[in-house]
Amino acid sequence: MSLLDALLLDPVRINTWIALRSDGVAGTGTQADPWDGTGSRFDTVMASLGPNTCVHLGPGTFVTAGYYEGITGSWQLKPGMRIVGSGIDVTVIQRVNATNLAKQFYAMGHDLALTTPSVQPNLADFCEITSLTIDCNFANLGNASASAGAIRMMGNHCRVVRVRAKNWGAKSSTVPGFVLLLLTGNTNSGNASSDVSGVVNCGIEECIVNAPDAASATRITALHVGAKENPGTTEAFGIGPYIRNCYVDGGAFVTSRSGVNMSWCREGIIEGNQIVNVYCGGPSQGLDGLTYERGAQDVTLRNNIFRNVAAGPYYAVSSAGINRLTLESNLFEMTTGIAPPAQFAVLMSDSSAPTPPYGTVILRTNRVQNLNEGSSGAGAFRVQGATNLRVEQNGVLLGVTDPIRCTRCSNASFLENRTPAGSLIQGYDETTLAHFTELATDADDAFILSLLLRK
Numbered sequence: 472m473s474l475l476d477a478l479l480l481d482p483v484r485i486n487t488w489i490a491l492r493s494d495g496v497a498g499t500g501t502q503a504d505p506w507d508g509t510g511s512r513f514d515t516v517m518a519s520l521g522p523n524t525c526v527h528l529g530p531g532t533f534v535t536a537g538y539y540e541g542i543t544g545s546w547q548l549k550p551g552m553r554i555v556g557s558g559i560d561v562t563v564i565q566r567v568n569a570t571n572l573a574k575q576f577y578a579m580g581h582d583l584a585l586t587t588p589s590v591q592p593n594l595a596d597f598c599e600i601t602s603l604t605i606d607c608n609f610a611n612l613g614n615a616s617a618s619a620g621a622i623r624m625m626g627n628h629c630r631v632v633r634v635r636a637k638n639w640g641a642k643s644s645t646v647p648g649f650v651l652l653l654l655t656g657n658t659n660s661g662n663a664s665s666d667v668s669g670v671v672n673c674g675i676e677e678c679i680v681n682a683p684d685a686a687s688a689t690r691i692t693a694l695h696v697g698a699k700e701n702p703g704t705t706e707a708f709g710i711g712p713y714i715r716n717c718y719v720d721g722g723a724f725v726t727s728r729s730g731v732n733m734s735w736c737r738e739g740i741i742e743g744n745q746i747v748n749v750y751c752g753g754p755s756q757g758l759d760g761l762t763y764e765r766g767a768q769d770v771t772l773r774n775n776i777f778r779n780v781a782a783g784p785y786y787a788v789s790s791a792g793i794n795r796l797t798l799e800s801n802l803f804e805m806t807t808g809i810a811p812p813a814q815f816a817v818l819m820s821d822s823s824a825p826t827p828p829y830g831t832v833i834l835r836t837n838r839v840q841n842l843n844e845g846s847s848g849a850g851a852f853r854v855q856g857a858t859n860l861r862v863e864q865n866g867v868l869l870g871v872t873d874p875i876r877c878t879r880c881s882n883a884s885f886l887e888n889r890t891p892a893g894s895l896i897q898g899y900d901e902t903t904l905a906h907f908t909e910l911a912t913d914a915d916d917a918f919i920l921s922l923l924l925r926k
Contacts, residue, residue, distance in 0.1 A: 489516055490529035508533050514546050523551035528562045528603065537566040538580030538623070547581040548595045548624055554579070556603025559635045559679070565606040566619065573616035575648060575700055578605045580623040583657050583667075583699070593657070594667060595626035602633050607650070609640035609684035617641075618648030618691060619684075623699075625654035627670045635679040640687020647700050648691035650680050654699050655735045656707025667707065669735075674713035681720035683728075690728070692753070693719040694744075697734030697767070706735055706791075708768055713740040721749035729753045730777070737768040745776045752777035752803075757787035757820075766791040771799075777816070778804040779842055781849075787820040792828035792856075803839045805849035805869075814849050821856025821879065829857040840868040850874045851896075862898060863887060873899035873906075885909050 488505035492498065498506040505527075506516045513533045520526065536545045556562030566578040579600060583593050605621040612619055618641035622631055631651055641648030656669045673696065680693040696712040712733060719730045730746035731753040733739045746752045754770060770793060777783045783803050786792055796819075803816035816839045821828050832854055839851040851867045851874035854860055860877055863886040867874050877883050878901040885898035885907050898907040 485521075485523060486525045486527065487520065488527045488529070489513065489533070491531040491533070502527070505529065510534065517546035520546075520549070520552070522549040524549070525553040525555065528554065528556045528564075530557050530561045532563040532565055532606075534565050534567045535578055536568045537576055537578045539568075539570075539572065539574040539576050540582070541572075541574070548579055548598050549581070550594065550596045550598065550626065552595070553599045553601075554603070555601055558602055559633060560604050562603040563606055564603060566608045567611055569611060569613060571613035573614045573643075573646065575618045575620060575623070575646070576607075576612065577620045577623045577652075578607060579621070581625075583625060583654070593625070594670070595624050595629050598624060598626050598629040600624075600631050600634055604635040604637065606637055607639040607684075609638050609687055612642060614642070616643040616646045618643070618646065620648060620650045620652065620691075621680075623649065623652040623654070625657060625667065625670060625699075626673065629653065629670075629673045631675045631678060633677045635681070636693075637682040638684050639680070639691065639693075640684040641689050641691040642687070644689040648689075649695050649700070650691065650693045651675050651678060651695070652699075653696045653712070655697050655709025655712055657699060657702075658705040658707040669707045669709045671709065672711045672713075673709065674715065675717060676713065676715040678717045679719075681718070681722070683722045685723070690758075692729040692732050693721070693746075693749070694730065695732045696739070697732065697736060702735075706766065709736050711738050711740075712736045713742075714744060715740070716743040717745075719744070719746045719749065721747070723748070729755055729758065730780070733770050734767050736770065739767060739770040741770065741772045741775060743774050745778070746780065747776075747778045749779075750781050751785045752780040752783040753785070755782075755785040756792060758785055767793045769793075769795045771797040772801055773797075773799045775801045776804075777801065779806050780804075781806055781814065782818050783816045785818050786829070787818075787822070788828050789822040789824040790826065790828050792819070792821075792830075794830040795833075796829070796831075797833045798837055799833070799835050801837045803837065803851075804842045805839070806842050807849055815851065815853045816849070817852045817854070819854045819857065823879075824856055827856040827858050827879065827881065829854070831859040831861075832857045833861045834865060835861070835863045836865065838866040838868075839874070841870070850876065852876065855879055855901075858882065860884070861886075865889075866891060867896055875899060876901050878902045883907065
């Protein structure tokens with residue numbers, strides 16, 4: 472290898488170890504002599520570590536002041552940093568910060584503004600957090616507009632893997648809260664040198680978000696990849712973000728609690744997740760009128776399970792919705808008795824916008840049923856204001872009339888949507904109050920017409 476090639480290689484990752492020690496020795500950070508992470512020493516050690524450091528955490532509960540925008544004196548995530556616990560519920564990071572501010576508190580995060588690049592760049596590229604539990608400690612919040620989450624990070628190829636978050640929640644119904652949050656861009660920092668137009672390949676996989684604090688009864692999203700809290704109007708689109716093979720249990724059925732969300736992205740993937748006991752399974756845009764849920768270019772949901780939800784994907788906007796949304800092979804088990812508008816597995820409303828806010832919407836090979844089979848109350852799909860709509864080969868077991876509906880869709884087609892008994896479910900146009908034809912109905916009409924002509 473030439474000297475020039477060697478200089479272009481990624482920097483060598485530095486390994487260091489932190490443990491809870493009872494011998495009063497500070498340690499040197501080696502595997503045989505780990506740093507002491509007891510009490511406030513954990514934050515002190517983490518703040519001393521530079522980029523490209525692999526931090527190995529031993530068993531036990533480490534406490535941290537965590538991160539919020541404007542914090543001073545705490546540690547932050549850095550590029551190339553890898554934080555590896557000893558296993559879920561074996562290593563626990565507990566956020567403890569009694570600061571009485573109206574902030575979104577996280578156990579781990581970093582400043583998005585480019586202030587001192589040598590100390591804290593605004594991108595945590597190649598950062599990874601894995602194999603641990605984060606106690607968000609919602610009970611520790613003092614301000615009525617605060618929220619308690621686990622991680623907020625932005626960077627190319629950054630990811631959160633096999634992390635459990637518990638005791639999370641939000642206090643305000645107007646300030647959005649998040650548990651695991653990865654940003655795909657930041658274009659409204661107020662400083663052009665700090666703006667990030669979009670990152671590549673960031674995501675969340677094999678994570679568990681459950682056991683929310685029982686006192687949290689307002690809006691919070693468990694898994695979110697996309698725009699930051701209150702992002703402003705200028706969008707930035709990351710490429711290839713993902714949320715895979717995660718489990719979310721919202722606990723009590725709290726109105727406005729969401730499972731997954733994805734925005735500000737191209738070629739986004741949400742697959743293999745199980746979302747249970749939340750109001751909105753997700754992704755969502757315009758739920759409760761909050762503005763952080765910005766549009767997306769292309770999102771695909773496949774092989775997910777949404778159980779005991781009032782809605783799966785939920786969009787309610789008049790412009791800048793989503794260019795392409797594909798849902799395939801998902802299972803929706805809907806709760807019943809929920810007041811409108813959240814009464815459809817897929818609900819896309821356009822508020823009678825003159826220009827369709829949604830581009831191409833594809834719904835195929837999904838299964839929709841009520842949580843208690845045979846009960847009535849929830850519908851399957853309702854799409855308003857899509858340029859192209861394709862609904863095909865879905866299985867629907869619901870005790871309602873016309874569970875598949877659309878209106879103001881320029882080009883809509885329906886094919887082979889049926890009940891488990893094999894009965895055809897035709898798409899219903901809410902504007903003309905008529906059903907759409909498809910191959911099966913055209914064939915029946917042709918057969919009947921041929922018989923009449925013979926006579």
